[in-house]
Amino acid sequence: MKKYLVSVACLVTAITVGAQEEITDPKATEKWSPVPVVVTPGEQNAPPSDAIVLLGEGEDLSMWESADGGDVKWDINDGVLTVKKKTGAIVTRNYFGDCQLHVEWRSPAQVKGDGQGRGNSGVFLMTKYEVQVLDSYNNRTYSNGQAASIYKQHIPLVNACRPPGEWQTYDIIWKAPVFCEDGEVKEPAFITVIHNGVLVQNHVEIKGTTDFIGIQTYKPHAERLPILLQDHNNPVSYRNIWIREL
Ligand code: MG
Numbered sequence: 001m002k003k004y005l006v007s008v009a010c011l012v013t014a015i016t017v018g019a020q021e022e023i024t025d026p027k028a029t030e031k032w033s034p035v036p037v038v039v040t041p042g043e044q045n046a047p048p049s050d051a052i053v054l055l056g057e058g059e060d061l062s063m064w065e066s067a068d069g070g071d072v073k074w075d076i077n078d079g080v081l082t083v084k085k086k087t088g089a090i091v092t093r094n095y096f097g098d099c100q101l102h103v104e105w106r107s108p109a110q111v112k113g114d115g116q117g118r119g120n121s122g123v124f125l126m127t128k129y130e131v132q133v134l135d136s137y138n139n140r141t142y143s144n145g146q147a148a149s150i151y152k153q154h155i156p157l158v159n160a161c162r163p164p165g166e167w168q169t170y171d172i173i174w175k176a177p178v179f180c181e182d183g184e185v186k187e188p189a190f191i192t193v194i195h196n197g198v199l200v201q202n203h204v205e206i207k208g209t210t211d212f213i214g215i216q217t218y219k220p221h222a223e224r225l226p227i228l229l230q231d232h233n234n235p236v237s238y239r240n241i242w243i244r245e246l
Contacts, residue, residue: 037050045102045104045169045240046240047102047240047242048242048244050244051102051242051243051244052094052242052243052244052245053241053242054092054227054241054242054243055079055081055238055239055240055241055242056079056240056242057078057079058078058079059076059077059078059079061076061081062093063092063093063094064090064091064092064093065090065091065093066087066088066089066090066091067088067089067090067091067127067228068088072090073087073088074087074090074231079239079240080237080238080239081237081238081239082235082236082237082238083121083229083230083231083232083233083234083235083236083237084231084235085231085233085234085235086231086233087231088231089124089228089229089230089231090228090229090231091127091226091227091228091229092226092227092228093226094226095222095224095225095226096126096224096225096226096227096243096245097126097176097223097224097245098174098175098176098245098246099125099172099173099174099243099244099245099246100171100172100173100174100243100244100246101123101125101170101171101172101174101227101241101242101243102169102170102171102172102240102241102242102243103123103169103170103172103238103240103241104167104168104169104170104238104239104240104241105121105123105133105167105168105170105236105237105238106165106166106167106168106236106237106238106239107119107133107134107135107137107164107165107234107236108135108164108165108234108235108236109164109165110164110165111135111164112234113234114139115139115140115141116134116141116145117234118134118135118139118164118234119133119134119135119139119164119234119236120132120133120134120135120230120232120233120234120236121133121134121229121230121231121232121234121236122151122228122229122230122232123170123172123227123228123229123230124210124227124228124229124230125172125174125176125189125191125227126176126221126224126225126226126227127225127226127227127228128209128210128221128225129150129189129191129206129209129210130150130151130210130230131148131149131150131151131170131172131191131193131201132145132146132147132148132149132150132151133147133170133230133236134146134147135147135161135164136148136159136161137161137162137163137164143155146159147159147161147168147195148160148161148170148193148195148200148201150191150193150201150204150206150210151210152210152211152212152216153204153206153207153210153216154201154204156193156195156200156201157199157200157201157202158198158200160195160196160197160198160200161195161196162196167239168195168196169194169195169196169197170193170194170195171193171194172191172192172193172194173191173192173193173203173246174189174190174191174246175187175189175190175191175246176189176223176224177189177206177218178223179218179220179221183220185218188205188206188207188218189205189206190203190204190205190206191203191204191206192204227243
């Protein structure tokens with residue numbers, strides 16, 4: 001039955017298209033505006049010219065604060081920011097909605113623990129939706145909790161983890177959720193994640209706020225919120241974090 005309906009829809013489209021006047025001039029389908037803004041791409045992994053650098057070289061942590069207020073208590077050394085356990089999550093001082101986010105992370109070279117206890121951290125969009133950071137190199141855990149999963153929601157398409165101690169990249173495209181005035185979800189969030197150059201989350205729909213226990217549902221929130229990095233008691237490091245607002 002469904003197939004029949006689809007084919008009727010295609011037929012209607014075909015008739016509509018067929019009814020249009022035939023275009024013979026190739027210029028008729030050219031579009032000259034708007035003109036895309038020129039952006040200079042970064043060399044290697046450097047940020048493009050229009051990015052906001054959240055973590056660059058040196059010891060500059062001015063873009064970050066502790067999630068519970070005050071200065072970041074994690075260790076910063078020559079552009080490498082490392083989780084200091086029990087000091088809590090950190091958040092950007094700026095708030096973001098739709099964005100492209102580049103993050104580089106490294107789980108400790110010295111392997112300690114297993115499952116969720118090995119190289120666990122996380123990149124939270126809008127402080128609420130976690131892209132899992134975990135050492136998933138020869139480290140089995142539940143599939144929707146491994147590296148590059150949308151925690152407890154979406155299993156990554158493949159496991160593209162590099163060995164512990166090596167730098168890894170996440171390139172994330174985020175479409176923020178939209179809420180109606182009454183708090184109902186007007187448009188859910190969507191996320192795409194590329195892990196070390198490999199597509200692992202392909203425009204998947206976010207089902208709700210990341211929760212450790214239970215079914216995840218949406219709780220209405222502001223249009224823009226900080227990016228959060230998780231302290232999960234493991235000394236995971238970060239470097240070269242930049243964002244482009246979309
Ligand atoms: Mg985590």
